Amino acid sequence: TPGPVAAPGNGGNGGNNNQVKNGFFSKTWGDGSRYEGEWKDDMMTGRGYMVWADGRRYDGEWLENRCNGRGVLTYKDGRRYQGEYLQDKMHGRGVYVWAEGARYEGEYLEDKKNGRGVQTWPSGARYEGEYVDSMQTGYGLMTWADGRRYEGYWVNSKCTGFGVLAHKDGRRYEGEYVNDKMQGRGVYTWANGAKYDGEYKDNKKNGRGLHTWPDGSMYEG
Template sequence: MLKARQTGQLWKKWDEKAQKTGMHKTVFFVNGDEYTGDWKDNKRSGKGTQRWKKTRLIYDGDWRNDLRHGYGTMAQPQVGSHTFRKLYAGGWKNDKRHGYGTNYFSEEEYYEGEWYEDKRSGWGRMYYRDKSVYEGEWYGDKRNGQGMLRLASDDRYEGSWKDDKKHGSGKFFYLDKGQLLRGTWIEDVPKCGMMEDFGREGAPHMTKYPIPECKLANPRHVIDDAVEHATNQDS
């Protein structure tokens, strides 16, 4: 009986050693991937670093139940160099970018702001390759809601967006000419509105003549009718 109990105790010890729990130096997978960090119940949980052989991507950060969860960074080694290019730094939830984080699409383009299930959603700022910057609301990885797009020329649009396009009421500032268009956009196209001078005297490419005064008895009524017509055509 004593020998049987000892055998059972040894079996339990061997089983405990076989379980991945706590801190391990490095665990190598059969596909060439490797992980260094914390484990719990045979799953990556806690702090750890994962290296994928096929994509050469490296994740360093928080884990929960074998998924990236918490705060972490993704990076990729540069070809022919010992340096790394950061791809993302921020929040994760269930293996997806979630919460606040910064994603680097390239050296010239990156986004900093809120994420929801791997998509830009909420408030965020996007820096584009052409030096333009969008700051505002996002939903489903597209500009949706209220936002401001500033072009490299410093001209800018402030207003409504839908599915990555100017859509709804907005204002476009032609700062180089000293003019402002207040109007309605449908799928990136201005359909109606009023143009007025805006800082014309200090504009670098000031127009030759100022915009003449509108003589309509009720210009607001005319604009409202035009907006209703444009909206009905879109719907």
């Protein structure tokens, strides 16, 4: 999710010779980019909109030739960001929508998702939780269209640490993960009541564990 935006050049005098701009003016650059809005001391400051030659458009607040404050940036390919900016970067709270329908609403820090946010995908998947440098990192809840639900810890957008995965058919795993795989100690419960409490490696039982069945029989080894 790249940020916008710097202007094609400094505010300058445009076609107004040596006039220092203060107030409402428009300026067009040689590549076809155009700004229309408020100026102060010859710099884009206040409210205004900018259209770039590549089709991007920013409509919002400016400070000394930079997007600063609240604004809306749209791309030619259909992407759209609405939210807060600081010195040309998405910074603060905002909503980013992709052309294919994915959507993120939450906190940004220097053009990257950082803090808490909610992302949804066209597939029906949904994540709500913590981000670091645009990756799901920290504590979060992910649900999928097929009914799976994972709540727990993430590192670099993968289940890593302690978490609980529940399936639509009643199966449930509660335990440790590494890179999206059951690894470490955990408890797996089947819909019929069977249960395994023990060690896992690469999604497989590995090491010592206790297996119990619905009829009460047990195996430990």
